[in-house]
Amino acid sequence: MTIRTVCNLAENAHAILFAADKVTGSELQLLIGMAGRDYGPLFLSDADEHGKITPAETASVIGDIWSMAEYPDRKLGHDEWRRLFAVAGFTIDGAPHPQPTETARLYRGSVPERRADWSWTSSIDVALRYARGHVTGRTRGGLWVCDVPPAHMLAINTGRGEDETVVDTRGLDIREVTDEDAARAAGSPLKVAHALAYLENSKTGEAAPDEFIDCIAAMVLDHGDPDTVLRHVVQIIAREKATRAAKGDHA
Numbered sequence: 001m002t003i004r005t006v007c008n009l010a011e012n013a014h015a016i017l018f019a020a021d022k023v024t025g026s027e028l029q030l031l032i033g034m035a036g037r038d039y040g041p042l043f044l045s046d047a048d049e050h051g052k053i054t055p056a057e058t059a060s061v062i063g064d065i066w067s068m069a070e071y072p073d074r075k076l077g078h079d080e081w082r083r084l085f086a087v088a089g090f091t092i093d094g095a096p097h098p099q100p101t102e103t104a105r106l107y108r109g110s111v112p113e114r115r116a117d118w119s120w121t122s123s124i125d126v127a128l129r130y131a132r133g134h135v136t137g138r139t140r141g142g143l144w145v146c147d148v149p150p151a152h153m154l155a156i157n158t159g160r161g162e163d164e165t166v167v168d169t170r171g172l173d174i175r176e177v178t179d180e181d182a183a184r185a186a187g188s189p190l191k192v193a194h195a196l197a198y199l200e201n202s203k204t205g206e207a208a209p210d211e212f213i214d215c216i217a218a219m220v221l222d223h224g225d226p227d228t229v230l231r232h233v234v235q236i237i238a239r240e241k242a243t244r245a246a247k248g249d250h251a
Contacts, residue, residue: 010035017043023052025060025094032065040065041075048087059088059096063155066119066166073117081118082168085154092156100150106165107177111141116169118154120146123163143177 013034017023023031028047032040044065047053062084066072072081090099106120109130121127124143133140146169154166 010039025057037068038070040069055087059091060094062088063091063094063157067157100153103147103149106148108144111139115144115174118166120165120167121163126162144174145177146172146174
């Protein structure tokens with residue numbers, strides 16, 4: 001398929017959208033499928049602005065359109081996304097849902113200049129994959145953490161297995177993950193071990209505090225039969241302790 005053919009499909013799909021009096025969420029998704037998933041944000045914005053789609057139908061598709069677009073923050077400005085999510089209301093996998101009532105600690109893996117983009121996750125493992133550049137098209141970057149108040153959570157999407165929360169990051173405190181953050185990360189010892197491994201590999205020469213190393217060592221022992229990541233963390237712990245012993249640093 002040539003570039004011209006792809007462009008023609010997108011133009012035809014857009015023309016069909018504007019010719020319709022109204023479209024349902026599924027019909028809009030069909031048009032986006034014709035044009036290509038990266039056209040989704042533009043099609044949704046145009047459909048809403050021109051009264052082609054109801055708020056209920058917008059709610060049914062906005063999360064999926066956000067998740068399926070590559071770099072959705074770049075397809076529409078944050079002001080327009082903010083407007084569309086306000087129209088839709090809070091959703092979980094396309095279904096209206098009461099707004100969360102508690103602050104959540106969420107993570108993001110990205111290059112520093114994109115740390116304030118809106119795709120976040122409750123899974124530190126998912127964020128680490130992005131931070132390490134293990135996701136196609138992503139450059140190795142940093143691991144970021146943010147304590148997100150309920151009002152800043154716009155939608156939750158689980159369809160891609162990434163436990164994604166769309167977060168309006170305006171005014172929020174986003175910081176690079178520290179040893180303390182990793183120790184407090186919700187989840188199993190394996191998740192904390194992943195975080196420690198990332199920290200030690202990305203900050204050469206910076207050792208974790210003794211108390212944190214001892215805590216991880218205890219959790220690894222309690223975990224039982226460690227997998228490759230846990231064995232790697234045990235090696236990190238042993239190396240750091242040996243380095244400290246050689247230096248006579250027992251603080």
